[in-house]
Amino acid sequence: MSQPSGEFRQEAVRTRGGELVSGGLLVGVGAPDGSEARTCPEEWRPRPRRTGRSEPARGPVGGVGRAVGPLALGAGPADLPMLDREVDVVELLGLLSEGRSIRLVGQAGSGRSALLSAVAEAAADLAPGGVVQLCGHRRTLPDLLQDLFAATHHAPGYRPDPGQLAAHLAEVGAIVVIDSAEPAGAELEQLLAAAPGCAFLISAAPDGPPLPAGSRLQDHLVAGLSRSACLALTARLAGRPLDVDEKAWAVDLWFESEGLPLRFVQAAALLRQRDVAVDALVAAEDDRMDVFGAVEGPVHDPDPAIREDALRRTVPLPSVAETASPAVRLAEGLSEPAQAVLRLAVALGGECPTAPHLPALIDVGQGEAALAELADAGLAVSIGGHHRLTAGAQDLLAPHWPARGCVDGAAQHFAWWVGHSSVTLEQIAAEAEVMIGVLLADRTAGRHDAVVRLARAAAPALALSLRWGAWERVLQLGLEAARQTGSAVDQAWFHHEAGVHAICLQQPSRAIAELETALTLRAAAGDQRGVAAVGRMLDLLRAEGRQLPAAAPAVAGPGRAPVISKIAARVPARLKSSRRRRAAVVSTAVLTLGVLGTAVAMSFSGPDEVKGKDPYSGRMDGGGDTQEAPFPQPSGSTGAGTAGAGPGSPAGQGSGPQPSTSGSASHASSASPTRRPSSSPGAGESQAPQQSQPPAPGQSQPPVQPPGQSPPPQQTGQPSQPPTTGHSSSAPASTASSPPPTSGSPTAPSGTASASPP
Structure with a gap:
């Protein structure tokens, strides 16, 4: 925001106040006696909502x-x-x-x-x-x-x-x-x-x-660019093709700089400054010809292009040493507003305020154009909502560009600005580094009163904007300045704020030390209200023998890879096919039970079911060689392989969602893809031995056949079934005529046939 009309420096500095929730604490910021924290009621605690991809932020x-x-x-x-x-x-x-x-x-x-x-x-x-x-x-x-x-x-x-x-x-x-x-x-x-x-x-x-x-x-x-890319970059930023001498100069710079792009951005800016000098010579030559006619000069050719090329040769290119450290030469060729902004950035440790602050700080009305000029010259870069000087520019410019009073009044300006009602917390967060730069510059200049004033105004605003790293830094600088001024009241305030900051970060030992120091200082100064405020914070820490309100336990993130598109794209199709297979299994079960009218159960999914596979996954095709891709596990769910796994089955062998008592299905979560058991005929030989199960009530135990003998003929009039050799997928005919499994039914061992009881 721009500077208001009138003399704003005569206005009183207003402290920004408000409330925020930190974990289980409700923190009131900006009170006259300092910030206070108390246990946040459950109904006041925020319920965070995930931001969708369609939202712009x-x-x-x-x-x-x-x-x-x-x-x-x-x-x-x-x-x-x-x-x-x-x-x-x-x-x-x-x-x-x-x-x-x-x-x-x-x-x-x-x-x-x-x-x-x-x-x-x-x-x-x-x-x-x-x-x-x-x-x-x-x-x-x-x-x-x-x-x-x-x-x-x-x-x-x-x-x-x-x-x-x-x-x-x-x-x-x-x-x-x-x-x-x-x-x-x-x-x-x-x-x-x-x-x-x-x-x-x-x-x-x-x-x-x-x-x-x-x-x-x-x-x-990230290595440097190739020689051709550096030449192309220089030509594009210079706005014209390079001549032979300039190409040779750029190649020498490429060898010296190892192809760093920043050096060629700055080299193009040097060429633009050289073009400005050439244009001035051409204009002066044209003026002399208009006034005196033909005059003695380096070129007598009437063609303007030839005269310009000849005058260009009279302006030497920068040397390799100058291009190695071009910041000073680039700064000398900037416009006056850009030079004023550059001087302010150097005084603030390389941090440059945003354009709306420049009229009030250095009387530059066209701040956007000045910042763009610095960026085009390779002296500044835009990051974090504001500009800062590029690498190395601060060290090169500081000896040649002293502050000259450009920071005077900056602390008072920002102290007024952070308390203004029209300034948002997002704007304050973007200027946090700039305000810290102002505090450091005033500390170096010995203006400790200005540091205390700005720190007391900026600390609550930074706390509300949730820039707590900057909040802590501002409190440290303010406390140092308060000690220099000898103000016990200000020291007590900064100790109190540091204690509340430590409470929010769950550092009870540091919080108690800061608050006890603040209590001592305020008691010595006779500040009864301040003593009471500190006492309430100490009571919060020591109430009922605890030091901080109980925080939620840390939840360890699942060990999985990010859900990226080429993995997530495979999940919907697999889930759809699984649902179709599951529906086919249920339909077959209902039809068979209605026709037979009995509760006969036979296993048709082979060894996968016995080893803990989900019987509702519908894997009737024996596709065990498909490599599954990991996909996200809902919060609070149980991975397949821990729930619903049979005795002796290893965790993580489930082929799909496992049934739970609540009726919800959970997916397996894995950091790496898992492979299903092989569906080859000999796969059942290497599997773990299966445990026999007792017959269901009302059913007789089927006779156990000795090894190597064929099963006896069936006595129920049903056609006899050939013995299976492993997975049911190898005998689709017998699978189609088999009734589905029911709860409590015996499971046929792998590699043998089950006969119905007479």
């Missing part, structure tokens, strides 16, 4: 958005296509379709974000949950998990505890794309374990630690 505000410059996400003002990355895109899509998780590694400026965006756009139909794009810049592990939850569930103002979060994320099956992820090592493995049904594509820092042994992630190196 696939990531929280502050996530990966559309880029301004050509480097950020592979699409600039001219919507340039990707160059020399087709093989990488196909390979990454293949790995994601197999449920793999990939970490993109490479040098700074190698185009990892551009490749990330291209793969995310192409992977839209790989998973049933679609693609969720998140921004990892300055995000902690809990913040990333919260962003993933917010992108896949509708529950505003709700931050689940770790157990609830694991239960919700275990049901998500999506491609999760994270740009500039901060967590590494064990934290990265925890991120993947929290969402076992998702495949992750992560762009990490170049200097990150190697992956541990047994990691779900695998590294994919």
